[in-house]
Amino acid sequence: MPISFRNRTLVFSNFFIGLLLFSCHHKDNPIKPQKITTVYACGYDSKGGSTIANYWKQDSVSILSKGRSHLTANALYVDKKDVYITGNEYTNYSSHIPLYWKNGQEVKLGNDNGDAYTTDIYVSNSDVYISGYVPLGIGQDGAFQNMAVYWKNGVQIPLTNGKDYAWASSIYVSGIDIYIAGYRNVGSLSKPISRALYWKNGQEVLLGNGQYNSYANSVYVDGNDVYVAGYELTSSGVGIAKYWKNGIEVILTSSIGMSEAKKILISEGRIYIAGYERTTGKSIARYWKDGKSIALTDGINDASALSISVAGTDIYVAGYEYDTETNHPVATYWKNGQAVRLSDGNNYAAITAIYALR
Helix, strand or coil: CCCCHHHHHHHHHHHHHHHHHHHHHHHHCCCCCCCCCEEEEEEEEEECCEEEEEEEECCEEEECCCCCCEEEEEEEEEECCEEEEEEEEEEECCEEEEEEEECCEEEECCCCCCCCEEEEEEEECCEEEEEEEEEEEECCCCCEEEEEEEEECCEEEECCCCCCCEEEEEEEEECCEEEEEEEEECCCCCCCCEEEEEEECCEEEECCCCCCCEEEEEEEEECCEEEEEEEEECCCCCEEEEEEECCEEEECCCCCCCEEEEEEEEECCEEEEEEEECCCCCCEEEEEECCEEEECCCCCCCEEEEEEEEECCEEEEEEEEECCCCCCEEEEEEECCEEEECCCCCCEEEEEEEEEEC
8 A cells, every 4th residue: 555645754754753863862872982002011122142122112112222232121101191211221241321211212310330220210290210229349248239229300319328238129109208119138248138128218118027038029009008019038948929018918829939029000909910930840921910810821931920001901911931932032911811922032032011001
């Protein structure tokens, strides 16, 4: 039966009303654009006695060394649109120049002895903070001496007096407070003991009981809570990965094999730690989320996780894994457990730090 004019009008009216309602619905609930995560990383690539400092953005590499052949990139910090990377230049076997790059432009750090190392970097209110240490050689007692230091805007500030062996590993700034993790020799010459610790505004806070050697690798501050990650040796000399929250230790692994916690961060109340564990012949790269261990490699080749970052629901862990054919470490990061290789395995390479920004 043919549709009458009246029925046609009714059909088209309903159609346009439907379109109008559909359009209004989408205006009230617009489709949100998908957020893009930018992945920043730094590390090194070494071959034939030369070490090249590298920086990656979205897997695209930039060489920081600019023709020089003995530089490393140790840590990075992203502050808005600015990328800061700290590292060292090895001029010979006994001299090392501390430096950092801001958006690829090199800045050398002054130091009293002309020889120092950088380990970590943090930027707060445009001020650049870098942790490190100054080797002072052998003291009168015959023991090696290091002075733990940090730099604020290029000015070196000592944390120890240089009369023992000390090391500043990591730095974090919260408000006006400066936190630096590391370790210091608190034993005697006949029985030296390395003690994990952190400094808050230059004041030393010891960690662990001091019975066996312990080391602090990373510090993170969340509100009023201070987290420090590292490891402590057992009586048999096996390292045990652990972290301290406000001085209270939390053990991450058993005493079966060597393990180490390398980097710690807190994201939305959850605790993320990167590191490794060696339970058999090979070290396994892994991370811990609220104490639960997640393996990133299968143990066929040596591997280690050195850094970790979280963006939304995605977890990025960076480090290296040895290549089966060349037996060289490959610069690798894992996104939610899936490996992404940034070097080809022909050279010795690793990612020392990663930061994912959404």
